[in-house]
Amino acid sequence: xxxxxxxxxxxxxxxxxxxxxxxxxxxxxxxxxxxxxxxxxxxxxxxxxxxxxxxxxxxxxxxxxxxxxxxxxxxxxxxxxxxxxxxxxxxxxxxxxxxxxxxxxxxxxxxxxxxxxxxxxxxxxxxxxxxxxxxxxxxxxxxxxxxxxxxxxxxxxxxxxxxxxxxxxxxxxxxxxxxxxxxxxxxxxxxxxxxxxxxxxxxxxxxxxxxxxxxxxxxxxxxxxxxxxxxxxxxxxxxxxxxxxxxxxxxxxxxxxxxxxxxxxxxxxxxxxxxxxxxxxxxxxxxxxxxxxxxxxxxxxxxxxxxxxxxxxxxxxxxxxxxxxxxxxxxxxxxxxxxxxxxxxxxxxxxxxxxxxxxxxxxxxxxxxxxxxxxxxxxxxxxxxxxxxxxxxxxxxxxxxxxxxxxxxxxxxxxxxxxxxxxx
Amino acid sequence: xxxxxxxxxxxxxxxxxxxxxxxxxxxxxxxxxxxxxxxxxxxxxxxxxxxxxxxxxxxxxxxxxxxxxxxxxxxxxxxxxxxxxxxxxxxxxxxxxxxxxxxxxxxxxxxxxxxxxxxxxxxxxxxxxxxxxxxxxxxxxxxxxxxxxxxxxxxxxxxxxxxxxxxxxxxxxxxxxxxxxxxxxxxxxxxxxxxxxxxxxxxxxxxxxxxxxxxxxxxxxxxxxxxxxxxxxxxxxxxxxxxxxxxxxxxxxxxxxxxxxxxxxxxxxxxxxxxxxxxxxxxxxxxxxxxxxxxxxxxxxxxxxxxxxxxxxxxxxxxxxxxxxxxxxxxxxxxxxxxxxxxxxxxxxxxxxxxxxxxxxxxxxxxxxxxxxxxxxxxxxxxxxxxxxxxxxxxxxxxxxxxxxxxxxxxxxxxx
Numbered sequence: 001x002x003x004x005x006x007x008x009x010x011x012x013x014x015x016x017x018x019x020x021x022x023x024x025x026x027x028x029x030x031x032x033x034x035x036x037x038x039x040x041x042x043x044x045x046x047x048x049x050x051x052x053x054x055x056x057x058x059x060x061x062x063x064x065x066x067x068x069x070x071x072x073x074x075x076x077x078x079x080x081x082x083x084x085x086x087x088x089x090x091x092x093x094x095x096x097x098x099x100x101x102x103x104x105x106x107x108x109x110x111x112x113x114x115x116x117x118x119x120x121x122x123x124x125x126x127x128x129x130x131x132x133x134x135x136x137x138x139x140x141x142x143x144x145x146x147x148x149x150x151x152x153x154x155x156x157x158x159x160x161x162x163x164x165x166x167x168x169x170x171x172x173x174x175x176x177x178x179x180x181x182x183x184x185x186x187x188x189x190x191x192x193x194x195x196x197x198x199x200x201x202x203x204x205x206x207x208x209x210x211x212x213x214x215x216x217x218x219x220x221x222x223x224x225x226x227x228x229x230x231x232x233x234x235x236x237x238x239x240x241x242x243x244x245x246x247x248x249x250x251x252x253x254x255x256x257x258x259x260x261x262x263x264x265x266x267x268x269x270x271x272x273x274x275x276x277x278x279x280x281x282x283x284x285x286x287x288x289x290x291x292x293x294x295x296x297x298x299x300x301x302x303x304x305x306x307x308x309x310x311x312x313x314x315x316x317x318x319x320x321x322x323x324x325x326x327x328x329x330x331x332x333x334x335x336x337x338x339x340x341x342x343x344x345x346x347x348x349x350x351x352x353x354x355x356x357x358x359x360x361x362x363x364x365x366x367x368x369x370x371x372x373x374x375x376x377x378x379x380x381x382x383x384x385x386x387x388x389x390x391x392x393x394x395x396x397x398x399x400x401x402x403x404x405x406x407x408x409x410x411x412x413x414x415x416x417x418x419x420x421x422x423x424x
Numbered sequence: 425x426x427x428x429x430x431x432x433x434x435x436x437x438x439x440x441x442x443x444x445x446x447x448x449x450x451x452x453x454x455x456x457x458x459x460x461x462x463x464x465x466x467x468x469x470x471x472x473x474x475x476x477x478x479x480x481x482x483x484x485x486x487x488x489x490x491x492x493x494x495x496x497x498x499x500x501x502x503x504x505x506x507x508x509x510x511x512x513x514x515x516x517x518x519x520x521x522x523x524x525x526x527x528x529x530x531x532x533x534x535x536x537x538x539x540x541x542x543x544x545x546x547x548x549x550x551x552x553x554x555x556x557x558x559x560x561x562x563x564x565x566x567x568x569x570x571x572x573x574x575x576x577x578x579x580x581x582x583x584x585x586x587x588x589x590x591x592x593x594x595x596x597x598x599x600x601x602x603x604x605x606x607x608x609x610x611x612x613x614x615x616x617x618x619x620x621x622x623x624x625x626x627x628x629x630x631x632x633x634x635x636x637x638x639x640x641x642x643x644x645x646x647x648x649x650x651x652x653x654x655x656x657x658x659x660x661x662x663x664x665x666x667x668x669x670x671x672x673x674x675x676x677x678x679x680x681x682x683x684x685x686x687x688x689x690x691x692x693x694x695x696x697x698x699x700x701x702x703x704x705x706x707x708x709x710x711x712x713x714x715x716x717x718x719x720x721x722x723x724x725x726x727x728x729x730x731x732x733x734x735x736x737x738x739x740x741x742x743x744x745x746x747x748x749x750x751x752x753x754x755x756x757x758x759x760x761x762x763x764x765x766x767x768x769x770x771x772x773x774x775x776x777x778x779x780x781x782x783x784x785x786x787x788x789x790x791x792x793x794x795x796x797x798x799x800x801x802x803x804x805x806x807x808x809x810x811x812x813x814x815x816x817x818x819x820x821x822x823x824x825x826x827x828x829x830x831x832x833x834x835x836x837x838x839x840x
Contacts, residue, residue, distance in 0.1 A: 364491040371498055398545045404530040406506035407498070412530060413505075414497035416523035421485045 005385075005392070006034045006343065006354055009085040011076055013093035014045040018116045020232050021266065021335075022091035024163040025114070028335035031165075033385050035392045037083050037399070039076050041095050044068075073100035080109055083395070086354040087346065090132070092117045101131035110353055112136060112342060116160060118263065119143045121252070126150060134346055138263040140285065154349040158341060159289060160266040161333045162273035166232070169275040170240045180234070181241030182207040183312055187230060188267065191250035195219065197257040197301055198246075204308070209238055239276040243318070244311055246304075247271060247280035257301050258282075264289060269333045272325035277318040279307055289333065294325045362390050378407055390415070426455025426514040431528055431539075433483045433520050436686030439465050440472065440693050441714070444574035444586045444778075445517060450475055451581050460508065460528070468667040472693065479504050483524055505531055517576050521549065521557070538576040552576060555804075555822050563729050564790045565797040566709045571778030575805045583714075583774035588695030590717030590772075597622055598673070598680035598696075600687045601635035601642045601662055607740060608706040608732075609683040612642060614746060616649035618681060621752045623654050630657050632673060634680070634687055637663030684711050692718060699755065703742045705732040708770060709794065714779050718772040721746075721755065724786065725766065742766070760785035776809070777802040 008029050012022040019042060029036045051064045072095040080088060088104060088111045090096055104111050112134035115125055119139055129135045129152045136158035137143055147155045172180070183205035186198060190213035198208065199218050206222055209230050213223045230238070239245055247267050251259045262284045271278040272295075281304075282297040296311065298304040311318050346353055363372055379388055382396045394415045397408045404412070428449045432442045439461060449457045458477045461469055466480035481504050482488075482496040509531045516532050518525050518539040530542040540549050549557070556572055559565060574580040599619050602609035610618070623631055631654065633643040643660035650658055665673060674680065674687065675694040682688040682698060684706035691698050692713035702708040702722040707729035712720050723742035730736065745751065745766025754762045754769070763769060768786035772779055777798055783791065799812040800822070812818060 364494050366491060367494065368499065371495075375498070401544050403509070403533060404542075406502045406509055406531070409505045409527060409530050410498050410502035412527040413501060413524060414494065416527050417483070417493065417497060418490075420523065 004033075004343075005389070006086040007037075007083060007392070007395075008034050009037050009039065009076075009080060009083055009088045011039045011088060011090040011094035011096055012041050013091050014041045014048060014095060016093055017266075018091040018093055018114075021114070021116050021160065024161075024166070024335040025089065025091070025339060027163060027165070028339045030383075031336055032339060035395055037079070037085070037395070039079055039094075041072060044072055044095075069095050070097055070099070073097040076100060077103060080104065080107075086110065087112055087343075089114065089342075092122065098128070098131060101128070105131065105133070108355075110134070110346065110350055112346065114158060114342070116266075118261075119146075133350060134342070136342060136345075140262065154345070156342065156345045158338055159264055159285065159333070160269060161335045161338045162266070162269035162329050163335045164273050164330055167236060167239075167270040167273035170237060172237060172241055176237055177241050179241075180237040182243070184244045184246060184308060185209060185238055185242040186246040186248070187235055187238050188248075189250065190214075190216065190219075190227075191252060192254040193251040193257045193259065194248055196254045197248055197304075198222075200301065200305060201308075207238075207242075209235075235270070236274060239271050239274040242276065244308055245271050245276050245278040247278045249281055249283065258299060258304070260284065260299065268295070269329050272322070272329040272333070275322050275326045277311065277322040278325075279304060279311065290325065290328055293321060294328045296321050357391075362388065362393065374407055375411075378405075378411075426452075427458065427511050428452075428455055428515050428517070429458045429460060429479075429508065429511070429513045430517045431460045431519060431525055433460070433462060433481075433522060433524055433528075435484075436465065436468065437684070437689045437711070438520075438569075439469060440686065440689035441570045441711070442519065442573055443472075443693060443714070444570045444580060444583070445519075445576060446473055446476065447586055448574055448577045448579060448581045449515075449517075452579070455514065458508075458511065458513070460504070471667055471671055472690075479508055481505075508532075517573075519573055519576075521553065523547075550576075551827055554824070558822055559797070563707055563710065565794050566707065567777075567798060567801060568709065568714060568779045569711055570714045574778070575801075578806045580805075583776075583778045584716060587692050587715030590692075590695055590697040590715060592678040593694075593696055594676040594678055595626070595628055596630045596632055596673075596677045597626055598632050598634050598677045598682075598687075598691070599646070600680060600682035600685050601633055601639040601646065602683060602685075607704045607736065608702075610701050610703075610746060611743070612646050613649060614743075615681075616646055618752060618755065619646075619658075620651060620654060621756060622679075622681065623650075623657070625756060626678065629678060630659060632677070633658065633660045633662055634665070634670070634673070634682075635662035639663065684708075688713055701746065703746065704728070704736070704740065705730050708781060712770075712779065712781060713772055716773050719758070720770040720772065720781060722768045722770060723766060724768050724788075754785070758784070776807055777805075 010022055010026050013019055026036050026038050048068055051061060051068065054061065076096055077100055088109055090113045092115045101111060111132045113132040114136045116138055119125055119137065129147055130150050134154045134156060135147060135152050136156040138159050140157050144155050184201060185207045187209040189210050195216050202218060207224050208219060208222045209224050211227055211229055213219060213227045249259060249261055249265055258281045260282060264283050264285055268280055279296050279298055282299045296307060298307055379386065379393065384393065384396055394412060397404065397411055400408065430442060430446060432439055446457060456477060458479060459469060459473060460479045460481065462483040463480045464484055466478050469478055481501045488496065513532060513536060516537045518529050518537050518541060521540055525540050526542055526547045529537050529540060534541040534543045538550055539553050552575065599615065619631060623629065633646055635643060639662040643662035647655055647658055647660050661673065674691050674696055677696050679697045679699060680691045683701045688698055688700055692715045698713045698718040700713055700718065700720045702720060708720045708722045723745050725742050727738060728742055745764050748764030750762045750764045754764060763785035768783055768788055770781035770783050773782050774780065796812040796814055797818065799809045800815060800818040802809040
């Protein structure tokens with residue numbers, strides 16, 4: 001573990017779908033034994049939004065927003081300077097400017113972007129992709145070719161995933177089952193194709209969860225919690241409490257309800273990890289992620305309608321498919337697996353990465369046993385691996401909130417003393 | 425009963441220069457004052473500040489191995505840290521802008537810490553500390569370090585109460601060989617000439633050479649450079665005095681001649697008259713002797729004060745004034761008509777704000793600006809001084825936008 005131990009700075013976006021993905025990446029990297037630090041951009045979102053309340057001219061607002069984002073980029077650079085990561089991993093929409101990315105490249109800091117968005121809709125990747133050392137995406141051709149044509153050397157197909165310690169089977173109370181359960185449910189935003197598709201389900205025991213469903217008088221009675229945002233924790237309860245979870249990938253077009261698109265959304269993996277049954281629209285990249293019998297897929301609305309009735313009547317079949325899907329996801333489609341893939345890819349593609357650092361062992365020779373016990377207890381309380389190096393122990397202590405203990409303070413003091421007097 | 429903690433991890437001179445702050449906390453009479461410092465200075469502190477409770481730690485480089493350092497920090501320091509944390513201090517004065525000080529501050533609630541504190545893993549310096557960093561860019565103005573540290577408290581004791589007025593305590597003359605930075609010291613051959621001249625007019629005086637063990641050889645060489653008749657009444661005490669001996673020796677002197685050293689500050693603390701030589705990076709407006717009645721001979725050149733860490737591109741030209749033919753005559757007579765070029769002479773005196781060096785020979789083009797600046801700072805710390813003429817300009821220079829927009833009650837607002 002010690003040899004492959006990395007320092008990774010994850011740059012979260014201020015908001016949006018890639019935010020929970022970023023948080024799962026942080027947990028997965030930590031579980032893999034790496035020292036992970038996050039740049040908490042969401043904490044700046046309110047201030048950014050407040051600029052919109054100024055009611056100033058458009059060009060002024062533009063200027064202020066850009067200035068604000070430049071400040072955030074500077075904050076990221078400061079964090080990099082202090083933390084000295086082996087990799088800066090940005091999630092889509094991370095507030096990292098062109099200038100900051102150029103600076104990181106100049107400073108020989110390896111950067112990676114996991115672009116967990118549809119490249120056809122979020123077209124800004126053309127501007128940023130060449131500035132990252134690694135650009136990981138959830139789609140393949142022609143996106144990968146297009147990236148290469150822009151000069152992006154290290155493109156990686158890295159589909160979304162689930163985080164099993166979060167997306168898991170739950171024992172729900174009867175109250176929770178009543179609240180979150182139904183024969184059929186859909187959890188997600190009210191995209192155009194979904195609004196049209198789900199009209200056919202009115203009359204079923206069907207609940208719709210999520211935002212952006214307003215203005216649809218037909219579906220409105222089915223929308224839960226007045227269309228408020230559903231937390232990730234509540235999502236897992238919905239997945240667990242529902243007999244048939246619908247998973248219809250989004251489209252901004254209403255003329256084709258089942259689009260047959262390429263990427264697999266995170267809900268597909270999350271539902272599987274929960275051991276929940278889902279009916280999901282067929283995607284072109286699904287065959288390499290799931291085998292027959294691991295997912296129940298549909299290619300048209302007619303097919304979906306028929307499958308709903310079949311599976312509602314067939315609990316055994318539901319259970320078998322859900323179980324197989326769950327096993328596949330837990331084995332191959334977790335964030336831990338994705339992060340390991342990213343690290344392995346970076347090792348292959350970037351020469352001499354990660355840069356070898358001299359890591360001091362925690363205990364010099366003849367170290368008193370009692371002191372060793374106390375430090376091991378501290379390591380345990382900080383959830384660090386037993387073979388943690390001195391530098392990573394120091395960093396973990398620095399992350400503590402509030403005042404520090406005498407031992408924590410002594411470790412930090414020793415670290416600085418060594419730096420001052422170069423006793424390394 | 426309240427508990428106050430002062431964290432002073434710097435050197436000998438800094439420990440003595442913390443006196444006005446310590447005196448202020450003691451004068452409050454409502455609590456117990458503690459001092460955290462390096463092990464090496466604890467014996468001195470127990471003599472200089474007998475009323476304080478000392479908590480010494482390993483902070484300075486002491487030539488220990490990595491293993492020894494680990495044990496000293498994680499065992500010894502840790503025990504002290506545990507004691508400090510348990511004392512739940514009402515106010516902590518964390519004085520040094522050093523990573524070590526920031527880390528110790530992690531023990532304490534940041535709301536109780538003045539100076540440099542630790543806020544959930546973030547190093548933060550209070551407004552007064554930041555202002556000092558700002559004015560350190562205009563060192564020609566500056567204020568004495570003793571006053572800077574004292575004004576972490578708005579109820580700082582009167583400057584004249586800090587040290588006794590300078591007055592001779594005996595016959596002997598002390599010569600301090602050099603400070604930690606040799607460029608800031610007078611070369612031995614020159615010092616021997618000064619010593620000879622002083623000795624000639626103090627015929628019954630013993631000449632005592634003072635310094636640490638690292639100056640023992642310098643003391644021997646100096647001894648050799650003196651005329652033979654003076655050698656008989658000169659004693660090289662470098663490296664031979666412990667703290668108690670040094671205090672005893674310095675406290676019974678007529679005068680000491682010294683560059684900017686800890687011993688110079690000790691003499692000021694004891695009220696022994698000082699003739700201080702300031703050149704190179706040493707700047708008397710920052711670290712001059714504190715108290716009434718000391719003499720400072722300050723080199724003047726456009727490049728002064730310089731930075732200790734920079735190499736001198738002028739071959740230490742600031743020494744020229746000290747090498748001038750008239751220098752010794754001036755040093756002895758203090759007649760302004762014979763002051764050599766490149767030297768300003770000051771008498772130390774206290775005013776309402778702190779130490780104020782009064783020029784009595786030479787020219788000081790920055791004096792007016794310095795007076796304005798002191799008035800500005802005096803207003804800042806709550807003294808009822810008139811508004812300085814360029815208050816707006818100084819305020820722009822000294823305050824940051826965030827001081828105005830997001831003020832934090834950092835410094836002590838203790839009001840009697």
